[in-house]
Amino acid sequence: MSISFITYHYIRNSNHSTFKPYARTVEEFIMQVEYLNKNFDIIDPNDIEKVQDCLKSNKNKGVIFTFDDGYKDHVVASQILKCYGVRGLFFIPGKVIEGKELEVNRIHLLTYSGISCEKLLSRLETTIRKEKMKIRTQDKACKEYVSIENYIQELINDNGFDNGYTLAIKRLLQRDITDSTERAYAINELFNKLGDELDLHEMKTLYMKNTDIEKLSVDGHAMGPHGYNHVWLGTQNEKIQSQDIELSIKALENVIREYIVRDWYSYPYGSFDEETIRLMQENKITFGLTTDWGEAHMDQGRYRLKRWDTNDWWNNEKKMPKNPLAK
Structure with a gap:
């Protein structure tokens, strides 16, 4: 059983803001959840034993919903998942947890306004x-x-x-x-x-608060670090990588007070190198997710697991979900 980790960033309906990033609308997200819940085995990312078994098997196909960057949009997504009895996997940068803006989102504000x-x-x-x-x-x-x-x-x-x-x-x-x-x-x-x-107010309401993150944990969703500064880890030297990874883990552990945040790590921009892999092992991280698109199998290596983008599972012309795995 391979796993399709499906990645989401912005999930929002059109509003009066000049900021218009690429986004899955709320209705589209619901349609994807319904489709995947009906046609696939939705795996609880907290069930690490099942995740490992699925990654090693060649039988049925499973799905895990993943969400990057700690956006307020993900609160709505978590509520939708809850309605379907589904748990998601949320990756939150350390800076966001500490109430700071990410440069990547300042760049988004420039390019999508x-x-x-x-x-x-x-x-x-x-x-x-x-x-x-x-x-x-x-x-x-x-x-x-x-x-x-x-x-x-x-x-x-x-x-x-x-x-x-x-x-x-x-x-x-x-x-x-x-x-x-x-x-x-x-x-x-x-x-x-x-x-x-620019709609500078957008940056003030972009991210989840720590109370939102705590609520995700209470509701049973899984979480993992997504870097501290949200930099391309694979382009950094060993010292910077080590500091960034350690800070990202501590920031999340300080909020949800759980060692289980070490089950998962998502590399910002999907960037990693052999030093990153060594640091994952050193920090006792169980799995590392990339942005190499496709199904995840254990033979890729536990720190090189592939994901899909939500757009890979959406037929934009027909405005409905699609299955990129269909022959």
Whole structure:
């Protein structure tokens, strides 16, 4: 029995805010839960023995609902799951638990608020050139760029959910402006220049409160760390990774006071390397989830388990759930 871990981020209906991230609507989420509950074995992520058995078996197929980043949207999702007698798996960054904003969400606010990609990129290019910021991809290629135009061009034909320009903005601000202090400066510069076009109130209501997290635990949902700073762990040195992972575990344990938060870990952006794996073992984490899309099997390794995105299980044209496993 393989397991399909299905990943959710934003689950919300359209509102009057200018902030319009990619989201599953509440109705769509209910439709997916109903479909999966009817056609698959929904596994309780707290039942680690069953999870292990399922990952090792080649028989029936199971599903676990996972939720990343600690959004307030997930409170609604948990209430819907409760109606179906289903328990989910919620991954919450340490900074969110401590009431701090994540840079990834400040970047989302910039890219999903109706400001044209060309305008954002133009402002960002100006800052990069003025401050002489270095750009280097932090993936396996680890390629340094003299020209920002060349960097952007290589992302234009990306087949992900974002177009090349949006992806370029995200990658530069999340990872590929080499210095983390300069990345933070670039984000602040964009907020200073474009603040009037942003719904800044959105950031104040974006995340769950600790009382929400405690309620998830009381209702029997499983939880795990999702980094502390929500950085690309696989691009960091051993010291930074170790500190980030340890802080993320402690932050969650301080809220729900349970050692079981070590059953699961979700790598921010799906980024990890061999050092990350070693630290998972050192911190006695049971399973690590990636963003490599597909079914999870134990032969992938317990710290390299695949997941699906909710969009893989949704037919956008027909506005109904679909099964990517169907032949």
